[in-house]
Amino acid sequence: xxxxxxxxxxxxxxxxxxxxxxxxxxxxxxxxxxxxxxxxxxxxxxxxxxxxxxxxxxxxxxxxxxxxxxxxxxxxxxxxxxxxxxxxxxxxxxxxxxxxxxxxxxxxxxxxxxxxxxxxxxxxxxxxxxxxxxxxxxxxxxxxxxxxxxxxxxxxxxxxxxxxxxxxxxxxxxxxxxxxxxxxxxxxxxxxxxxxxxxxxxxxxxxxxxxxxxx
Amino acid sequence: xxxxxxxxxxxxxxxxxxxxxxxxxxxxxxxxxxxxxxxxxxxxxxxxxxxxxxxxxxxxxxxxxxxxxxxxxxxxxxxxxxxxxxxxxxxxxxxxxxxxxxxxxxxxxxxxxxxxxxxxxxxxxxxxxxxxxxxxxxxxxxxxxxxxxxxxxxxxxxxxxxxxxxxxxxxxxxxxxxxxxxxxxxxxxxxxxxxxxxxxxxxxxxxxxxxxxxx
Amino acid sequence: xxxxxxxxxxxxxxxxxxxxxxxxxxxxxxxxxxxxxxxxxxxxxxxxxxxxxxxxxxxxxxxxxxxxxxxxxxxxxxxxxxxxxxxxxxxxxxxxxxxxxxxxxxxxxxxxxxxxxxxxxxxxxxxxxxxxxxxxxxxxxxxxxxxxxxxxxxxxxxxxxxxxxxxxxxxxxxxxxxxxxxxxxxxxxxxxxxxxxxxxxxxxxxxxxxxxxxx
Amino acid sequence: xxxxxxxxxxxxxxxxxxxxxxxxxxxxxxxxxxxxxxxxxxxxxxxxxxxxxxxxxxxxxxxxxxxxxxxxxxxxxxxxxxxxxxxxxxxxxxxxxxxxxxxxxxxxxxxxxxxxxxxxxxxxxxxxxxxxxxxxxxxxxxxxxxxxxxxxxxxxxxxxxxxxxxxxxxxxxxxxxxxxxxxxxxxxxxxxxxxxxxxxxxxxxxxxxxxxxxx
DNA sequence: CCATAACCGAGACGGTACGTCGCGTCTTGAT
DNA sequence: ATCAAGACGCGACGTACCGTCTCGGTTATGG
Numbered sequence: 001x002x003x004x005x006x007x008x009x010x011x012x013x014x015x016x017x018x019x020x021x022x023x024x025x026x027x028x029x030x031x032x033x034x035x036x037x038x039x040x041x042x043x044x045x046x047x048x049x050x051x052x053x054x055x056x057x058x059x060x061x062x063x064x065x066x067x068x069x070x071x072x073x074x075x076x077x078x079x080x081x082x083x084x085x086x087x088x089x090x091x092x093x094x095x096x097x098x099x100x101x102x103x104x105x106x107x108x109x110x111x112x113x114x115x116x117x118x119x120x121x122x123x124x125x126x127x128x129x130x131x132x133x134x135x136x137x138x139x140x141x142x143x144x145x146x147x148x149x150x151x152x153x154x155x156x157x158x159x160x161x162x163x164x165x166x167x168x169x170x171x172x173x174x175x176x177x178x179x180x181x182x183x184x185x186x187x188x189x190x191x192x193x194x195x196x197x198x199x200x201x202x203x204x205x206x207x208x209x210x211x212x213x214x215x
Numbered sequence: 216x217x218x219x220x221x222x223x224x225x226x227x228x229x230x231x232x233x234x235x236x237x238x239x240x241x242x243x244x245x246x247x248x249x250x251x252x253x254x255x256x257x258x259x260x261x262x263x264x265x266x267x268x269x270x271x272x273x274x275x276x277x278x279x280x281x282x283x284x285x286x287x288x289x290x291x292x293x294x295x296x297x298x299x300x301x302x303x304x305x306x307x308x309x310x311x312x313x314x315x316x317x318x319x320x321x322x323x324x325x326x327x328x329x330x331x332x333x334x335x336x337x338x339x340x341x342x343x344x345x346x347x348x349x350x351x352x353x354x355x356x357x358x359x360x361x362x363x364x365x366x367x368x369x370x371x372x373x374x375x376x377x378x379x380x381x382x383x384x385x386x387x388x389x390x391x392x393x394x395x396x397x398x399x400x401x402x403x404x405x406x407x408x409x410x411x412x413x414x415x416x417x418x419x420x421x422x423x424x425x426x427x428x429x430x
Numbered sequence: 431x432x433x434x435x436x437x438x439x440x441x442x443x444x445x446x447x448x449x450x451x452x453x454x455x456x457x458x459x460x461x462x463x464x465x466x467x468x469x470x471x472x473x474x475x476x477x478x479x480x481x482x483x484x485x486x487x488x489x490x491x492x493x494x495x496x497x498x499x500x501x502x503x504x505x506x507x508x509x510x511x512x513x514x515x516x517x518x519x520x521x522x523x524x525x526x527x528x529x530x531x532x533x534x535x536x537x538x539x540x541x542x543x544x545x546x547x548x549x550x551x552x553x554x555x556x557x558x559x560x561x562x563x564x565x566x567x568x569x570x571x572x573x574x575x576x577x578x579x580x581x582x583x584x585x586x587x588x589x590x591x592x593x594x595x596x597x598x599x600x601x602x603x604x605x606x607x608x609x610x611x612x613x614x615x616x617x618x619x620x621x622x623x624x625x626x627x628x629x630x631x632x633x634x635x636x637x638x639x640x641x642x643x644x645x
Numbered sequence: 646x647x648x649x650x651x652x653x654x655x656x657x658x659x660x661x662x663x664x665x666x667x668x669x670x671x672x673x674x675x676x677x678x679x680x681x682x683x684x685x686x687x688x689x690x691x692x693x694x695x696x697x698x699x700x701x702x703x704x705x706x707x708x709x710x711x712x713x714x715x716x717x718x719x720x721x722x723x724x725x726x727x728x729x730x731x732x733x734x735x736x737x738x739x740x741x742x743x744x745x746x747x748x749x750x751x752x753x754x755x756x757x758x759x760x761x762x763x764x765x766x767x768x769x770x771x772x773x774x775x776x777x778x779x780x781x782x783x784x785x786x787x788x789x790x791x792x793x794x795x796x797x798x799x800x801x802x803x804x805x806x807x808x809x810x811x812x813x814x815x816x817x818x819x820x821x822x823x824x825x826x827x828x829x830x831x832x833x834x835x836x837x838x839x840x841x842x843x844x845x846x847x848x849x850x851x852x853x854x855x856x857x858x859x860x
Numbered sequence: 861c862c863a864t865a866a867c868c869g870a871g872a873c874g875g876t877a878c879g880t881c882g883c884g885t886c887t888t889g890a891t
Numbered sequence: 892a893t894c895a896a897g898a899c900g901c902g903a904c905g906t907a908c909c910g911t912c913t914c915g916g917t918t919a920t921g922g
Contacts (some may be wrong), residue, residue: 006897007887013899031246031324034877045900050879077422079405080415101327105320107382109246112316117384125383144411145404153399156379157372163382164375167319168340169326180368186411188403189360189369190294196359196401200295207292221866222918228868249908260869265910436871437913443873461676461754464903475874480905507852509835510845531757535750537812539676542746547814555813574841575834583829586809587802593812594805597749598770599756610798616841618833619790619799620724626789626831630725637722651892652891658894679882690895695884 009052016042017049021063025099030106033060057116060106065123067097073135079144083158083182084175086132091162091173093128104167129155145186157185224267231257232264236278240314245321248275272331275321280338282312288350294359298373298397299390301347306377306388308343319382344370360401372400439482446472447479451493455529460536463490487546490536495553497527503565509574513588513612514605516562521592521603523558534597559585575616587615654696661687662694666708670744675751678705702761705751710768712742718780724789728803728827729820731777736807736818738773749812774800790831802830 020041024033035056039046053059070093073086094103103124110116136151161181165173173181190196199207235256239248250271254261268274285308288301309318318339325331351366376396380388388396405411414422450471454463465486469476483489500523503516524533533554540546566581591611595603603611620626629637665686669678680701684691698704715738718731739748748769755761781796806826810818818826835841844852 005889005895007899009898029323029327031320035879036877045902046879047881047901048899051898076419078411078415078417078419080411101323104323104382105245108244108316108319111382111384112244121383144406146406149404150395150399153395154404156376157396157399160375160379161371163379164371167322167378168336169322169332180365181372183408183412184365184368184372184400184403186403186405187408188399188401189364190401191359191361193398193402196293196295197398200293202293204291204293220864220920222868222920224867250910251908260871261910262870262912263868266867271909436869436915437873439872459753459757461750465905466903475876476905477875477907478873481872506849508841508845508847508849510841531753534753534812535675538746538749539674541812541814542674551813574836576836579834580825580829583825584834586806587826587829590805590809591801593809594801597752597808598766599752599762610795611802613838613842614795614798614802614830614833616833616835617838618829618831619794620831621789621791623828623832626723626725627828630723632723634721634723652894654893680884681882690897691884692886692896693894696893701883 013042013044013048014052017044017052017059018063018066021059022067022099025060025063025102029099030060030102030104055116057106057110057113058119060102061110061116061120061123064098064102064106065127068093068124068128069097070128070131073131075135075138079139079142080182080186082135082139083186084178086135087158087162087173087178087181088175090128090132090158091165091178094162094166095172125159129159132158154185228257228259228263229267232259232267232274233278233281236274237282237314240275240278240317244314245275245317245319270331272321272325272328273334275317276325276331276335276338279313279317279321280342283308283339283343284312285343285346287346290350290353292357294354294357295397295401297350297354298401299393301350302373302377302388302393302396303390305343305347305373306380306393309377310387344374347373369400443472443474443478444482447474447482447489448493448496451489452497452529455490455493455532459529460490460532460534485546487536487540487543488549490532491540491546491550491553494528494532494536495557498523498554498558499527500558500561502561505565505568507572509569509572510612510616512565512569513616514608516565517588517592517603517608517611518605520558520562520588521595521608524592524596525602530596533593555589559589562588584615658687658689658693659697662689662697662704663708663711666704667712667744670705670708670747674744675705675747700761702751702755702758703764705747706755706761706765706768709743709747709751710772713738713769713773714742715773715776718776720780720783722787724784724787725827725831727780727784728831729823731780732803732807732818732823732826733820735773735777735803736810736823739807740817774804777803799830 017038020038021033024037024041028034028037035046035049038059039049042049049059053062070089073082073089076082076085107120110120132155133151136145136149136154139145140147140149140151158181162173165171171177232253235253236248239253239256243249243252250261250264253274254264257264264274268277285304288297288304291297291300322335325335347370348366351360351364351369354360355362355364355366373396377388380386380392386392447468450468451463454467454471458464458467465476465479468489469479472479479489483492500519503512503519506512506515537550540550562585563581566575566579566584569575570577570579570581588611592603595601601607662683665683666678669683669686673679673682680691680694683704684694687694694704698707715734718727718734721727721730752762752765755765777800778796781790781794781799784790785792785794785796803826807818810816810822816822
């Protein structure tokens with residue numbers, strides 16, 4: 001697998017290319033990103049880049065991964081605070097550290113190739129979720145969240161809201177929005193959940209508009 | 216603004232181009248989409264297309280809008296069912312009707328131009344959300360959801376989870392997943408929400424691991 | 431065949447490209463010739479060149495043809511002079527007007543494609559031969575050369591000697607060499623041609639070393 | 646000059662490279678010939694080839710020389726036959742043994758470097774001419790050709806016509822063509838050579854169209 | 861009624877990036 | 892010192908779209 005003979009690769013080149021890639025993504029966006037520019041900026045050539053990343057998407061993924069580090073959510077013994085901060089950290093990682101408008105087209109392009117898609121998930125998505133997932137799991141263990149809580153689903157909700165906000169360009173999740181989101185997930189929106197479940201099990205004919213209001 | 220004299224546009228061309236665009240997006244994805252191919256497929260020329268859509272992104276937006284119709288969620292007098300179905304309909308619209316992997320890069324490219332971005336939101340995003348928003352608002356009016364519920368936030372959660380699932384290629388939100396999502400939002404995950412709020416208002420020093428477990 | 435619609439080609443571009451091609455061939459030789467350099471020098475782009483000459487060899491052929499003009503050999507009523515001058519004019523055309531070392535690789539590359547090869551012959555070779563062929567034919571008509579003379583063969587000899595000199599880099603056929611060549615062809619080298627023919631018809635056994643010297 | 650110590654060169658490599666070079670030239674032509682392919686075909690590496698032939702043209706020259714052997718023209722005591730056969734042998738050597746369309750671009754590329762050019766002449770051109778030159782000289786000695794005959798010039802004519810035929814793709818000099826060429830050179834084309842010389846020495850004014858026909 | 865004006869088809873124009881390939885050089889580790 | 896292996900900077904290749912433009916011809920309405 002690993003080449004026995006031959007001139008070894010210059011490790012400086014790989015690093016320079018990653019750095020140049022990030023810079024260019026930040027300047028020109030994803031579609032404006034050109035391999036040739038990256039080569040020039042990194043002081044090397046297209047061929048040298050292709051040797052390391054035969055597929056351009058891999059290069060972009062690795063470049064993003066090199067700047068996307070999500071610090072672990074600190075344990076404050078306050079579930080509400082922990083979860084709020086998890087959302088904020090996630091939002092900060094995606095909105096601030098990553099170049100704008102890169103993740104979306106990248107993911108779309110990777111959708112076709114399964115291997116590429118897997119690499120993207122493991123290199124970019126999973127790490128950014130893990131901090132939040134740890135916090136949720138901690139809250140469950142602490143007894144603050146119901147024992148049947150699916151941490152993955154909760155983090156999905158955190159992550160996807162953050163993602164969509166960034167994607168659709170609405171205001172980037174501030175502290176107040178993070179609180180509203182967290183509280184909504186903690187508390188739920190139903191006035192009486194059990195009653196709603198009960199109704200949903202009735203045959204359709206027995207449901208009446210007024211019946212939903214408890215007598 | 217509108218031309219007074221001159222030869223009127225052939226209305227068939229516009230429709231043919233939209234249809235060809237959808238086909239090509241489905242076949243080649245967003246980056247593989249070429250204006251010239253669309254012209255050939257529609258039996259016309261680049262120039263004729265450009266006269267109608269000077270900016271390519273507008274063409275793609277309009278083409279997507281022409282196939283993205285979200286039917287209104289029917290009122291079954293069962294809030295739980297209604298919300299579930301809203302999620303499912305949303306998922307179905309985004310996953311099935313739209314070509315895969317087109318929306319994401321499109322949004323990313325539109326992010327720069329505010330006008331383009333606004334058009335995209337109003338032409339694509341808003342319509343697909345409105346059905347769900349109506350259902351949520353109905354449930355609030357019915358008294359099933361707490362009166363302080365923010366319908367927009369709830370729909371955001373529905374929409375973003377649908378979007379992320381579709382985008383990241385996780386399983387495309389089947390019926391069971393829709394139920395789990397709905398129930399989670401209705402019921403919340405906290406064992407005792409008020410207590411968590413209380414704790415979060417204490418100074419950090421007074422929080423202890425054991426204190427979160429109610430005596 | 432001829433395009434009915436469309437923006438007409440800028441004729442200046444074609445001319446500029448031919449001129450640039452000649453210049454570059456003169457500077458860098460055939461193998462050093464690059465389409466991209468020609469585009470830059472002509473103030474245009476590769477694509478514009480390819481529209482006119484999809485095959486690079488065609489471009490080179492046409493460029494050479496644009497500078498290779500062999501003036502008709504003037505009639506001096508002196509066969510010996512005419513032929514000498516034909517050779518000299520031919521040599522001058524090939525050695526002086528054409529860039530050095532271009533014709534040879536060009537011909538070699540065209541050998542594979544019959545159509546290309548035909549174009550090369552008609553565009554470059556035939557014109558340069560015709561002047562000499564006219565002169566030879568005139569000499570036959572005048573009665574100075576034997577009536578059974580094959581003008582094509584004679585011109586072949588002229589042309590090929592000129593070509594080989596240019597090719598192999600031996601001194602470029604000066605006036606004296608042209609005279610020697612012409613006289614050799616006019617006079618022949620045999621002491622007694624008829625006798626040599628006679629001998630060649632004998633059975634091999636009857637030929638003796640001494641027998642060739644006339645008694 | 647010659648290395649004293651170190652690992653000795655594997656003599657098999659040189660031979661394998663020459664053979665591979667000939668094969669590839671025959672398959673891909675001169676411009677299609679790539680050093681890397683030759684290395685692979687010969688079961689070795691570029692570096693090993695470069696050690697032996699630092700300049701690629703040298704490799705091609707040596708490869709061609711390894712297959713270009715012109716057997717001596719046998720002495721049949723028939724000048725006409727000998728010369729004919731010289732031409733045929735020459736044609737056969739150049740047309741059959743050498744890969745097509747290689748010599749021309751090679752010569753063109755070598756034209757720049759004098760040393761390279763000299764090597765090419767001595768390694769390829771001279772040997773193929775020598776057999777014919779011996780035959781011509783023999784005919785002079787035998788008294789069949791005029792004593793003032795320049796053997797080099799005669800061979801030049803033979804060789805160049807062969808070369809041009811092969812190069813320009815006209816029929817590859819069959820037996821009949823060889824005879825016509827030989828006879829033309831032996832006999833000349835002038836009806837009365839001495840008279841043509843006489844005329845050429847007159848002032849231009851004294852030449853008249855009718856004067857060339859002897860009364 | 862016919863001129864104006866916008867349409868349509870066709871296609872050339874200058875750009876720019878793509879991915880591939882070969883060059884000639886250099887750097888390893890091992891024989 | 893040679894060998895196999897392969898990275899390196901360089902630069903040209905041919906392909907494909909982009910967005911713009913220039914045509915000749917067509918089709919409506921408004922002076």
